[in-house]
Amino acid sequence: MDDPLYFPPRELAVMSILWRTGGATVAEVKDALEENLAYTSVLSALQTLEEKGYVTHEAEGRAYRYRALVDAEKAGDSALARVRESIFQGSAEKLFAHFVSDDKLSRSELERMRRLLADRLGDEP
Amino acid sequence: MDDPLYFPPRELAVMSILWRTGGATVAEVKDALEENLAYTSVLSALQTLEEKGYVTHEAEGRAYRYRALVDAEKAGDSALARVRESIFQGSAEKLFAHFVSDDKLSRSELERMRRLLADRLGDEP
DNA sequence: GCCATACTACGGAAGAACCCGTAGACACGA
DNA sequence: TCGTGTCTACGGGTTCTTCCGTAGTATGGC
Missing domain, CATH: 1.10.10.10 (Winged helix-like DNA-binding domain superfamily/Winged helix DNA-binding domain)
Incomplete structure (x- = not known):
């Protein structure tokens, strides 16, 4: 570190x-x-x-x-x-939840994020 | 604001x-x-x-x-x-990509994030 | 050569952030 | 009553951050 x-x-x-x-x-x-x-x-x-x-x-x-x-x-x-x-009290999820709740995020941005997350989940069998 | x-x-x-x-x-x-x-x-x-x-x-x-x-x-x-x-040069995606690339995130955390994101995408038809 | 221009070095002022000691108030037990 | 311990108010010192003016150096045009 x-x-x-x-x-x-x-x-x-x-x-x-x-x-x-x-x-x-x-x-x-x-x-x-x-x-x-x-x-x-x-x-x-x-x-x-x-x-x-x-x-x-x-x-x-x-x-x-x-x-x-x-x-x-x-x-x-x-x-x-x-x-x-x-x-966010040490919680990555809390941070994430707050992050994606932002109204200013467009649908396409959100979809690209979903894709990224899917890839991330796929690479770890 | x-x-x-x-x-x-x-x-x-x-x-x-x-x-x-x-x-x-x-x-x-x-x-x-x-x-x-x-x-x-x-x-x-x-x-x-x-x-x-x-x-x-x-x-x-x-x-x-x-x-x-x-x-x-x-x-x-x-x-x-x-x-x-x-x-992240104003890019929510860049921030997001960096955020989810963190090795310390567990699979279950990532899956809960996926769920959250799916819900967020669902609520906007 | 001389002047204007563009640049850096230096120093310092003003305020913000950080840290703590001292003094005083107050309550409680001996 | 008399400490003792807990608490806040106040003031001051130190460092960090921000901001800029002045002085000095070099460059290029005239």
Whole structure:
């Protein structure tokens, strides 16, 4: 097991952009962020993340391109485990039940989920 | 839509106990917490949560009994939405796929999930 | 060469989160 | 009555997070 891996809100937003893009410059991150932050604020966030070891950078022309060092899957593991544990009393089923009860899920999404679950059940004789 | 509802780690741990128990005194929260905090630290956390409006208290004997004012479902909504949005690129399916790929899920759990999903699909003709 | 532009490094302010000690109130038993 | 134990209120210290301004460096156009 690895350390629990936790990102405060703003840092998570930045990581999210790095995961989506696969790597981004400060300016790109700034543009992708919903809130309108100063350039240096974005830079600071990235430097903080780098200091923590979650991110690295390499020169690209005059600028740096930042890249995530932890992958989204790992972060997803930690986040879902935390949600399951603290909000759904440790029960994966409770989490699941709540997840699929979301009205905004389309029928086709639900059907693809059913398919996924069927596959998952099939692979374990 | 309500406000996004977010709890930093320690406060989430405290809320978790209130959700599980339905209400608890400071001493009970302290005992239930994994980390060994000073009594007053736990009290502080509860007072902070109360100030934010997530918690209330009523006298019970000489002590206060604290109770959550937001329910776990709402917190679950926010938490899952945040995870889906920032880690799984907004895709409920990606989240789901990752969720069911967890090795620690037992076959019976998975089967109960399948049932739940089937019911959910059935209720929408 | 000189200027504007784009970028990073650095430092620091302000607030949030976290943690606890001390003081005071209150009840109970000796 | 006099501790003793349990509880809350209050205040303060420390670290983390967020945010940005200033200064310095390099690049490319003129």
